[in-house]
Every structure is written in C-alpha cells, then in structure tokens.
Amino acid sequence: xxxxVLIEGSEAMARAAVAAGCRFFAGYPMTPFTELLEHMxxxxxxxxxxxxxxxxxxxxxGMAWGAATTGHLAATGSTGQGLSLMQESLSEITNARLPLxxxxxxxxxxxxxxxxxxxxxxxxxxxxxxxxxxxxAVELTQLAFDMAGQWRTPVMVLGDYYLAHTYQxxxxxxxxxxxxxxxxxxxxxxxxxxxxxxIVSPLGGGVEGEEGFDLGAxxxxxxxxxQAMATGVEPLIDAGFCEDAELVVAAYGSVGKFVxxxxxxxxxxxxxxxxxxxxxxxxFPSEAVHKAASGSAKAAVYEQNxxxxxxxxxxxxxxxxxxEFIGGPSWDHSGFGIGPDINVPDISERILETMx
Amino acid sequence: xxxxxxxxxxxxxxxxxxxxxxxxxxGLITQANHHLCPGCGEPIxxxxxxxxxxxxxxxxxxVAVFGIGCYTAFAHNLDVEVVQALHGRAPSVAxxxxxxxxxxxxxxxxxxxxxxxxxxxxVLHAAARGENITCLxxxxxxxxxxxxxxxxxTTLGQRTKTSIEGRNPxxxxxxxxxxxxxATMDGAAYVAxxxxxxxxxxxxxxxxxxxxxxSQMAGAxxxxxxxxxxCPTGWFVDTLEGxxxxxxxxxxxxxxxxxxxx
Numbered sequence: 001x002x003x004x005v006l007i008e009g010s011e012a013m014a015r016a017a018v019a020a021g022c023r024f025f026a027g028y029p030m031t032p033f034t035e036l037l038e039h040m041x042x043x044x045x046x047x048x049x050x051x052x053x054x055x056x057x058x059x060x061x062g063m064a065w066g067a068a069t070t071g072h073l074a075a076t077g078s079t080g081q082g083l084s085l086m087q088e089s090l091s092e093i094t095n096a097r098l099p100l101x102x103x104x105x106x107x108x109x110x111x112x113x114x115x116x117x118x119x120x121x122x123x124x125x126x127x128x129x130x131x132x133x134x135x136x137a138v139e140l141t142q143l144a145f146d147m148a149g150q151w152r153t154p155v156m157v158l159g160d161y162y163l164a165h166t167y168q169x170x171x172x173x174x175x176x177x178x179x180x181x182x183x184x185x186x187x188x189x190x191x192x193x194x195x196x197x198x199i200v201s202p203l204g205g206g207v208e209g210e211e212g213f214d215l216g217a218x219x220x221x222x223x224x225x226x227q228a229m230a231t232g233v234e235p236l237i238d239a240g241f242c243e244d245a246e247l248v249v250a251a252y253g254s255v256g257k258f259v260x261x262x263x264x265x266x267x268x269x270x271x272x273x274x275x276x277x278x279x280x281x282x283x284f285p286s287e288a289v290h291k292a293a294s295g296s297a298k299a300a301v302y303e304q305n306x307x308x309x310x311x312x313x314x315x316x317x318x319x320x321x322x323x324e325f326i327g328g329p330s331w332d333h334s335g336f337g338i339g340p341d342i343n344v345p346d347i348s349e350r351i352l353e354t355m356x
Numbered sequence: 357x358x359x360x361x362x363x364x365x366x367x368x369x370x371x372x373x374x375x376x377x378x379x380x381x382x383g384l385i386t387q388a389n390h391h392l393c394p395g396c397g398e399p400i401x402x403x404x405x406x407x408x409x410x411x412x413x414x415x416x417x418x419v420a421v422f423g424i425g426c427y428t429a430f431a432h433n434l435d436v437e438v439v440q441a442l443h444g445r446a447p448s449v450a451x452x453x454x455x456x457x458x459x460x461x462x463x464x465x466x467x468x469x470x471x472x473x474x475x476x477x478x479v480l481h482a483a484a485r486g487e488n489i490t491c492l493x494x495x496x497x498x499x500x501x502x503x504x505x506x507x508x509x510t511t512l513g514q515r516t517k518t519s520i521e522g523r524n525p526x527x528x529x530x531x532x533x534x535x536x537x538x539a540t541m542d543g544a545a546y547v548a549x550x551x552x553x554x555x556x557x558x559x560x561x562x563x564x565x566x567x568x569x570x571s572q573m574a575g576a577x578x579x580x581x582x583x584x585x586x587c588p589t590g591w592f593v594d595t596l597e598g599x600x601x602x603x604x605x606x607x608x609x610x611x612x613x614x615x616x617x618x
Contacts, residue, residue, distance in 0.1 A: 050455045055481040059448040066452025069439050189460045192436040193415035201440030
C-alpha cells in the first residue's frame with residue numbers, strides 16, 4: 001500500500017529505506033545529506049529501529065558496520081567529502097561481505113570516480129545507483145536494499161543537492177513494523193560455546209595456525225565475488241531516440257534528467273539526437289551504451305566535472321564512434337553543487353554545437 | 357663391569373609420548389596455540405577475559421569485537437562470536453552491534469596503539485554516550501606488532517624505536533592516561549586498570565574484568581578495563597625481565613586500581 005504525497009527527496013528516500021526494511025542508520029550532518037539523517041531519526045523509532053547521530057563519519061560507518069553484522073538492514077550516508085572519510089571502512093566492509101546501503105548526496109558530479117572505482121584501498125567495486133529524480137530514487141532505494149542483501153555488499157545511492165531537496169509528488173510505500181527476517185550468517189552471540197562460533201571478518205574465517213586461515217584465499221574469493229557482481233548484476237539504463245540518431249548524448253543523475261529533456265525538445269525541432277542515461281553507474285551498462293551509440297556518427301557526454309563518466313562511455317564504445325566531452329564543472333558560490341549551468345538552453349546549445 | 361642402569365631411561369626415546377596431566381585451556385578458547393612471542397602479556401589478558409565470560413555464563417550471548425594488533429591472532433581462536441574491526445574503530449562497531457542486540461553482551465579488544473592513538477575519539481565518545489559495552493585495553497606502551505615504536509601511552513624516558521634516547525616531553529609530548537581520562541566522563545560506569553605481570557595482578561585483572569562485565573549486564577553504561585601487558589620483544593628486554601620492566605616503567609605512570617565503580 002502506498003499514498004501519493006508531495007515530499008522532499010530526502011524524506012522520500014528515508015521512507016523508502018524504512019519500507020525496504022532498513023532498521024539502523026548512522027550519519028553525521030553535512031549539506032546536502034543532512035535532511036536524510038533528520039528524517040531517519042524521526043522514522044526509525046516508529047519501527048523499533050535505531051538512528052545514531054554519530055560523532056563523525058568514521059563512527060557513522062563503524063556503527064553501521066556493527067549493525068550490519070547482526071543481520072538487520074543498515075545504512076549510512078554523507079556527501080562525497082564525508083564518504084572520503086568512510087572509505088577505509090567501506091573497503092573492509094566489502095571484504096567482510098556485509099550488506100550496507102550508502103546514501104551519497106554529493107556536491108555536484110565531481111565524485112563519479114570516487115563512487116564507481118571502489119573509493120578506498122583495495123581491489124573492489126560497489127554497486128552504484130544514480131536516480132534522476134525523487135520517484136526514481138524511491139524505486140532505487142528499495143532496489144539498493146534488495147541488492148545489498150542479495151549480494152552481501154555495500155550499495156550506493158548516488159544523488160545530489162537537487163535530489164535531496166526537491167519536493168515532488170511521489171507514491172511512498174508504507175512500512176510495517178514487523179521485525180524483518182535475519183539471515184543465517186548474522187551474529188547474535190548464540191553460537192558461542194558451540195565449538196564453532198561464527199566470525200565476521202574482512203580477513204576471512206578459519207582458525208589461526210590451522211588449514212583454513214588463508215588471507216590470500218580470502219582475497220581471491222572477494223575478487224571472484226566482485227567479478228560475479230560485475231557480470232551478474234543487471235545494468236540499468238534509460239535511453240531514447242537512439243535508432244536514427246546522428247548524435248547520442250550520455251548523462252547521469254539529476255543532470256541526466258535535464259539532458260534528456262533537452263534532447264526531447266531538440267527532437268521536436270527536428271534534430272536527430274538521442275540520449276542515454278546510465279542508472280547503474282557500476283556495473284556500467286556498457287553493452288547498452290555500445291548498442292545505443294552504434295548507429296550514430298558521434299557520441300557526447302555531459303557531466304558537471306572535468307570528465308569522468310566519459311571514460312566509461314569511451315570504454316563502452318571501444319572506438320566505434322568518437323566520444324566528445326561537452327560538460328564541465330559548474331559551481332555557484334555555495335559549493336554545494338547547485339550548478340548554474342544546469343539549464344536546458346545551455347545544454348541544448350552545447351549539443352547543437354557538437355552535432356556532426 | 358658396566359653399569360647399564362645409569363643409561364636406562366635417558367638414551368632411548370620414551371615408549372609413550374608425553375601427555376598433559378591437565379589441560380588448563382579455558383573452555384572459550386578453541387586453540388591455545390598462538391604465534392605471539394614468549395613472555396607476551398596479551399594471551400594472559402585474553403584468557404582472563406574469556407574465563408570471566410565463561411564463569412558469568414555469557415558465552416551464548418557474546419559478540420567480541422577485535423581491533424588490529426598482535427592480539428588479533430586470537431580473533432580466530434575463540435569460541436565466542438567475533439567481529440573483526442579496523443584499527444581504532446572497535447567501539448563504534450560495538451555500538452552498532454549493541455544497539456541492535458540490546459540483550460547481547462559486547463566486548464572489544466584493542467591495544468594502546470589501536471585505542472589510544474588511532475581511535476581515541478571512538479572510545480571517548482562511546483564512554484560519553486554511556487554506551488553499554490565493555491572495552492578492554494591491552495596496554496604495553498609500544499606498537500608491538502610493528503616492532504616497538506612509541507605510542508601515546510609510552511611513558512616519559514621509555515626507549516622505543518621512535519624515541520631512541522627515551523620519550524622526551526619536549527619532542528614527543530606526554531603520555532595519555534586513558535583510564536584516568538575516561539573515568540572523568542559521566543557515561544562511564546566502571547573504569548579500572550590492572551596488569552598481568554604477576555599472579556596477584558592476574559587474579560586482580562580477572563576480578564576487574566568480571567566487575568566490568570557485571571556492570572554491562574546490569575545496564576549501568578560504559579565500562580573500561582585497561583590491562584598493562586608485557587611486550588619484551590617491543591621493549592627490547594629479556595623475556596624474563598618483562599614483568600619487572602612493566603612494574604618499573606608502565607605501572608608507576610599508569611596506576612593500577614579501580615578508578616570508577618557504579
């Protein structure tokens with residue numbers, strides 16, 4: 001059951017998280033993530049959950065790590081800056097094979113590499129979902145918790161100032177207060193004294209000094225798991241008008257919604273332009289991007305940074321079409337990533353300039 | 357005439373292998389063999405912690421959280437559930453566990469490098485919150501695992517690989533007395549410091565740990581037991597001199613006793 005209401009993106013994501021079974025949240029206030037933390041603090045007690053106003057991002061991710069070991073769905077979040085502080089733990093949580101959802105309300109689009117390349121030390125990736133607006137964020141929040149549980153891995157929801165602070169009418173799922181089921185690997189202390197007590201460790205299991213404790217074997221298993229996600233997670237993409245397009249334009253997140261709209265208007269004016277909007281940034285929808293661009297003379301990437309996703313588009317198209325970067329950093333005085341260049345006339349002009 | 361009797365029992369291997377008359381391994385330690393150095397105090401401290409848990413019948417509700425140090429080797433040798441955390445981060449991980457398992461018993465193991473250097477704010481905030489967990493600090497005043505460098509609990513004058521002429525306050529600053537600091541916080545219910553350098557102190561260590569556990573089970577709030585442990589390898593002293601070095605170097609600064617009780 002769900003009701004349609006006009007609410008802010010942060011509240012919509014918080015409600016979706018609780019409806020998806022999230023029972024623990026820890027965070028440290030930072031614009032534009034703060035409201036998500038505030039809403040979780042209000043909502044979680046309604047379902048006997050816990051929200052911690054942690055003393056730092058280091059502690060927020062540590063608390064979420066501990067909560068995740070108990071088998072309850074846990075989440076944390078911040079902006080890209082706060083995520084930088086959390087990376088050491090996020091890397092180890094990945095190797096400990098724990099489900100966790102990370103809400104990254106980033107400042108602008110400068111943190112694409114941080115989000116999609118693992119972000120911390122070690123050889124790993126996280127599943128990254130990039131909603132374009134509030135209704136999509138509600139859907140992807142549910143998906144993020146599903147995937148985190150299914151793959152036992154951190155999943156990031158990558159948004160921005162616009163997503164966190166825009167009010168939209170959305171259908172928000174209601175939540176029941178029943179305690180969600182706990183998976184069998186979870187800790188509750190009960191296997192103590194059995195001779196085979198459970199351990200949850202980024203260093204693997206096994207007993208020191210006996211066959212079975214082998215860090216190399218554990219890291220190999222972690223690498224195999226990342227590879228399994230790379231091929232097993234269904235990549236998501238939104239694309240349109242690519243069949244007869246002379247130019248396809250790629251963009252993601254809130255900015256992707258503006259680019260999509262610009263392409264729709266340019267189509268109305270008779271320009272043969274298509275759009276591709278990757279929704280999973282990892283695994284990147286390479287095959288779909290390759291296919292979408294295969295009939296065009298050229299591809300372009302619009303993102304508000306120095307050019308990051310453009311690398312993934314070039315890898316996806318593998319030299320079959322020229323890929324031009326038509327984005328660039330866009331900052332106002334606040335530094336919160338409210339890019340003054342996110343406007344349809346400006347984007348349309350850049351697209352027209354690059355038409356073959 | 358030769359006297360064969362002189363050689364009867366010594367020049368041949370025994371017919372039967374030697375066997376233990378009694379096994380003193382506590383029930384919650386699955387494998388007593390470890391790779392820590394001879395004379396190390398950490399296995400004694402961990403043994404006391406596990407014996408106390410067993411005696412209070414906490415085995416089936418315990419989750420232990422380990423930091424990173426020599427003692428981490430024991431994370432895989434215990435018959436209680438374990439979460440391996442990062443260097444410095446055990447108190448926040450323990451917080452997440454305890455909040456989701458309020459009926460559980462949560463104890464952390466950290467060294468001085470882990471708790472007082474890397475993770476000082478974690479333990480202080482956990483204490484300030486009155487987090488109902490027990491933190492055990494294995495304090496030997498050096499980074500043992502990396503080979504004897506100065507930590508923030510190293511005492512003035514103590515020689516380490518990074519304070520070669522002895523810790524000098526003008527260059528290296530002063531030691532942090534963690535238990536004294538923690539005892540000033542309202543959220544801390546039980547704070548005590550002990551050592552494992554002689555039989556009396558080992559008995560005291562187990563007594564203090566037991567009281568800390570009881571305080572958690574009574575829901576009194578945060579508890580900390582700081583245990584001074586020997587590290588002859590990291591101190592560059594003879595194995596047998598470890599207990600005396602502890603008494604003369606660490607104990608006069610990090611004073612033994614209960615600092616706060618519920």
